[in-house]
Amino acid sequence: MSNNHAWWQTNIIYQIYPRSYQDSNSDGIGDLPGIRQRLDYLQSLNVGAIWLSPINPSPMHDFGYDVADYRDVHPLFGTLADFDRLLEGVHARGMKLILDLVPNHTSDEHVWFQESRSSRDNPKRDWYIWQDPAPDGGPPNNWTSFFGGPAWTLDERTGQYYLHQFVKQQPELNYRNPAVMQAMLDQMRFWLDRGVDGFRVDVIWLMIKDELLRDEPDDPAWDGVTPHARLQHIYTADQPEVHDLIRQMRALLDAYDDRMMVGEIYLPNQQLMTYYGAAFDEVHLPFNFQLILAPWEARAVRRLVDQYEVDLPAGGWPNWVLGNHDQHRVATRVGAAQARVANMLLLTLRGTPTCYYGDELGMEDVPIPPEFVQDPPAVNQPEIAHIVGRDPERTPMQWDASPNAGFAAPGVQTWLPLSDDYAQINVAVQSQEPRSMLAFYRALSALRRDSPALSIGAYQSIDTGVENIFAYTRTHADERVLILLNFAATTHRLDLSRLGSEAEILLSTGMESTGKIRLRALYIVGNEGIVLRLP
Numbered sequence: 001m002s003n004n005h006a007w008w009q010t011n012i013i014y015q016i017y018p019r020s021y022q023d024s025n026s027d028g029i030g031d032l033p034g035i036r037q038r039l040d041y042l043q044s045l046n047v048g049a050i051w052l053s054p055i056n057p058s059p060m061h062d063f064g065y066d067v068a069d070y071r072d073v074h075p076l077f078g079t080l081a082d083f084d085r086l087l088e089g090v091h092a093r094g095m096k097l098i099l100d101l102v103p104n105h106t107s108d109e110h111v112w113f114q115e116s117r118s119s120r121d122n123p124k125r126d127w128y129i130w131q132d133p134a135p136d137g138g139p140p141n142n143w144t145s146f147f148g149g150p151a152w153t154l155d156e157r158t159g160q161y162y163l164h165q166f167v168k169q170q171p172e173l174n175y176r177n178p179a180v181m182q183a184m185l186d187q188m189r190f191w192l193d194r195g196v197d198g199f200r201v202d203v204i205w206l207m208i209k210d211e212l213l214r215d216e217p218d219d220p221a222w223d224g225v226t227p228h229a230r231l232q233h234i235y236t237a238d239q240p241e242v243h244d245l246i247r248q249m250r251a252l253l254d255a256y257d258d259r260m261m262v263g264e265i266y267l268p269n270q271q272l273m274t275y276y277g278a279a280f281d282e283v284h285l286p287f288n289f290q291l292i293l294a295p296w297e298a299r300a301v302r303r304l305v306d307q308y309e310v311d312l313p314a315g316g317w318p319n320w321v322l323g324n325h326d327q328h329r330v331a332t333r334v335g336a337a338q339a340r341v342a343n344m345l346l347l348t349l350r351g352t353p354t355c356y357y358g359d360e361l362g363m364e365d366v367p368i369p370p371e372f373v374q375d376p377p378a379v380n381q382p383e384i385a386h387i388v389g390r391d392p393e394r395t396p397m398q399w400d401a402s403p404n405a406g407f408a409a410p411g412v413q414t415w416l417p418l419s420d421d422y423a424q425i426n427v428a429v430q431s432q433e434p435r436s437m438l439a440f441y442r443a444l445s446a447l448r449r450d451s452p453a454l455s456i457g458a459y460q461s462i463d464t465g466v467e468n469i470f471a472y473t474r475t476h477a478d479e480r481v482l483i484l485l486n487f488a489a490t491t492h493r494l495d496l497s498r499l500g501s502e503a504e505i506l507l508s509t510g511m512e513s514t515g516k517i518r519l520r521a522l523y524i525v526g527n528e529g530i531v532l533r534l535p
């Protein structure tokens with residue numbers, strides 16, 4: 001592609017949830033040797049970078065996002081030697097490997113917290129956020145956990161509360177103590193020295209809290225559903241001091257060759273964009289989750305894409321995400337008929353796309369029977385489990401039609417149930433069908449890889465006069481590509497003769513149409529997306 005673009009700009013990032021990708025040792029949980037067995041498959045998707053959700057030792061209260069040791073691999077997933085072999089295999093295929101880094105909190109089993117909680121005068125006491133009880137003995141303020149209940153737990157032994165915005169086994173580190181950042185940088189160095197190409201940084205926008213620990217006000221816009229959304233998180237999130245922390249992490253990355261970080265940040269554009277850093281000295285990419293959060297409607301999506309392009313600081317590189325391990329799957333959110341349109345959007349917008357494992361097959365959320373529910377927000381809040389539970393999007397990858405879908409050996413109890421439809425929706429079946437979702441995904445990702453306009457070209461939305469169609473061009477040098485996406489189930493006729501007389505179909509979601517098409521009377525059928533080369 002263009003040699004002045006970095007690998008994290010031109011490549012697709014593919015997220016693997018390691019527990020659910022490939023089990024190689026018949027314990028029903030995916031592992032690193034399993035992922036290594038699937039590297040040829042990953043290469044066949046034309047993805048250039050793989051992001052692994054946490055693989056560190058963890059008591060798994062939040063499925064690995066509660067790290068007990070940043071410098072090792074959980075035995076469930078393998079060993080450091082397995083990790084090195086995986087990394088070698090990834091690099092041998094010209095791909096990159098991104099690890100999840102969870103700096104905001106540790107597991108309560110991390111040795112730092114064990115020391116911190118041991119006494120009020122332990123040297124690591126203020127590595128975490130400890131507070132005396134309120135005068136009535138209750139929590140020090142009104143902050144709440146994302147997973148339900150207060151964000152404070154009383155530690156009987158020393159009579160103080162500690163802060164946790166997730167489960168109580170995830171105490172939050174105190175970044176007002178500079179020693180904590182030094183320690184976290186050491187953990188990063190460990191993996192950078194081993195050769196990892198970057199980090200996806202968990203809840204980076206929460207890393208530092210209001211120094212005065214002030215109560216948060218009620219949110220007048222609260223929809224009455226999730227208790228955590230009842231408050232406006234003006235003191236637990238997006239504090240001004242966070243930027244200095246991120247600059248320190250970035251400076252470390254910049255001391256190495258060609259490494260990157262992408263930050264998990266759920267914020268509106270104005271605040272989100274500040275995370276690039278005033279001198280582009282913070283995250284390389286602040287995750288842009290708007291396609292997940294917006295209504296699936298052509299005008300709304302056009303508006304948000306146009307606005308994002310406007311709000312992006314000059315020189316900032318965009319990125320788009322359709323799904324991750326915290327969100328209902330895209331095929332479930334927008335419906336199976338629109339899943340191809342959604343992926344065509346993701347892979348033809350300007351900026352780095354992030355794809356969640358299984359979305360290339362059209363995998364959907366899997367309903368989890370109550371006795372199998374494991375995810376803490378669902379377990380803690382059973383009344384809203386169907387909204388906040390994340391097990392449905394974390395089910396095993398569907399490789400083939402054999403019992404356990406090729407994810408685990410037949411007869412093994414998998415950690416989450418498989419989808420009922422795995423005999424049809426799987427890699428083996430879809431690899432045989434020339435027009436399957438998987439075949440479509442491979443064609444689309446190859447098209448993107450081979451087209452400078454799609455990889456790095458300029459973006460411009462265009463009016464078609466039809467409200468269900470989102471249309472835009474991508475342009476680089478003399479290559480002009482037109483993308484038409486029909487968000488509705490109805491056929492539309494468009495007159496786009498102002499763009500030329502004829503165009504060549506490069507790919508359509510149905511993979512049936514090929515050849516030239518007249519722009520004066522162009523038909524786009526329901527749920528169709530078309531990528532065209534303009535003259």
Ligand code: GLC
Nearest residue numbers: 062065102166202203325326
């Ligand atoms: C992030 C992760 C999520 C986890 C939380 C706490 O949002 O993506 O899975 O539960 O942080 O670490």
